[in-house]
Amino acid sequence: xxxxxxxxxxxxxxxxxxxxxxxNLYLEGDKSAVLDIDNPDTTKHPLFGKAVAHxxxxxxxxxxxxxxxxxxxxxxxDFSVAVNMFWRHLHKDLYDSKDPYGxxxxxxxQKAIQATERALKxxxxxxxxxxxxxxxxxVSMIETHSYCQ
Numbered sequence: 607x608x609x610x611x612x613x614x615x616x617x618x619x620x621x622x623x624x625x626x627x628x629x630n631l632y633l634e635g636d637k638s639a640v641l642d643i644d645n646p647d648t649t650k651h652p653l654f655g656k657a658v659a660h661x662x663x664x665x666x667x668x669x670x671x672x673x674x675x676x677x678x679x680x681x682x683x684d685f686s687v688a689v690n691m692f693w694r695h696l697h698k699d700l701y702d703s704k705d706p707y708g709x710x711x712x713x714x715x716q717k718a719i720q721a722t723e724r725a726l727k728x729x730x731x732x733x734x735x736x737x738x739x740x741x742x743x744x745v746s747m748i749e750t751h752s753y754c755q
Contacts, residue, residue: 607692607708609672613664616686622660625675630657636709643679664688674708 611620621643623631630653632639640646646654663683664670672678674695692708694701700712710716729740 607694608674610691611664611670611672611680612689612691613666613668613670614687614689615666617666617683618664618686618688619681619683620662620664620670620672621679622662622672623657623677624660625677627657627677630654631677636711638677 632651632654640651640654643654643659648655662670694708696712700714701708702710702713702716711719725744726741729737729744732740
């Protein structure tokens, strides 16, 4: 969901990453496995350093629009009070009715991820060169049919 972050008291550092940085963020569900963005473990997360970060400092009275799908890291720099306002912009049937805060992926995306996990499990049953070929074929299908230009 889209989000307005309103800073009321104190200061916050906000670091945002665009959705097209997904390959560099080491996602585990809706979170990044990189816990310390300022000192990432480059042996575990070598691509994280390639991610383009957009950073800002929020002060009292500032309002930041955080679009849906933008990953963000927020750090309070002192005592801080902020208000978030979330809203849904997709059709209501695309959201999980048991997820009022929009933390889960839209339902079609959840199903696609589950189908991909099943496909990967099946591909892993193949011997090496077959596994490699069919994995690349699946990636090519996704790139051809799903990426925005």
